[in-house]
Amino acid sequence: MKLGEIVEKLSLDVKTGHHGLQKEVSGVYVSDLLSDVMANSKEGNVWITLQTHLNIVAVAGLKGLAGIIIVNNRQPEKEINDKADSEKVTIMTTSMPAFEVTGKLYQMLN
């Protein structure tokens, strides 16, 4: 499934890296701990988190993730959006909590 399709079905708000919506999603990783995502996520994964720390962009870039979905209506600061745009990382936001957006994605992908 393409990232754009997920955005559409879950009505996500795309903040940065719109070109990335064409990417194929390889799976999903859910975590708020950067070390965990560094260790266990796979290339092409969509990452679900409530973290809005600047380092999420670096982690997504290093691991080649398809994008980051920030939950609970948390909004990344401009500094993060600028960095994500320049590093071509797609950041999306939703008002849903992690459990719910994860559950919906699980049903779509399985």
Next chain:
Amino acid sequence: MPLNTDKTIEGSFQLIGGDFSIAGESSARLKSILTDLGVQEDIIRRASIATFEAEMNVIIYAAAGTLHYEISPRQIRITLVDMGPGIKDIDQAMQEGYSTAPDWVREMGWGAGMGLPNMKKNSDEFKIDSVVGEGTTVEMVINLP
């Protein structure tokens, strides 16, 4: 249900910075004091959450601190005084998502920038004073019905 007391009950706990092994113990003890007094459940919940967040801030950022509680038939007053680095810009610190927590704290599940907003949300009155290099004082009041 009326409170099982017509007097003011007070007490305090010492908090030690950096000691995650006992993090939350003081808030849990306050919670059981409120439960024994017959305070209604949603008020206990609000008081416990606000106190726990404040206690965690002392453990994460300060060298040491004191948690003082005062329970009267009309209100619960919780005051935390710490010997810590202080907060440079309180308005910024109150913003949801803003945090100066180091990486190791974030890896323990804290420092999401929700602590101070969570304390304010659960209190009827919330006051914070801070002097950089000296420490921070947080005072929270939760009214009893």
Next chain:
Amino acid sequence: MKLEELEKLLQAKVVVDSDNLEFNIDSACSADMMSSVLYYHTPNSLLITSLTQPHVVRTAEIAGIKIIVFVLNKQPDQVTIDLAKEKHIPILVTPYCMYTASGKLFEAGLPGCLNK
């Protein structure tokens, strides 16, 4: 949702059992950041997390979380287990990651925790 059903859906091992025959949860929260657990309305909820330290049990106690599920087979230490027993908060350990554990429970009809 009952403990037996959670255990089965998550292929989980019960590390701390429930002593409450009425045990039944009606929502779930997936999080590693403890303040987000404290921020949402979570009484009678289940917490899915990858952190296993004692302060996670403290958070559950303060927030009114009824059961904790540790993902990726993460085993809590004895201090965490003892605290959970004392506070009557059951602990399950599942081999699934947070994505699969959340997905399976959501699919079985469990809703997320609501914003207050």
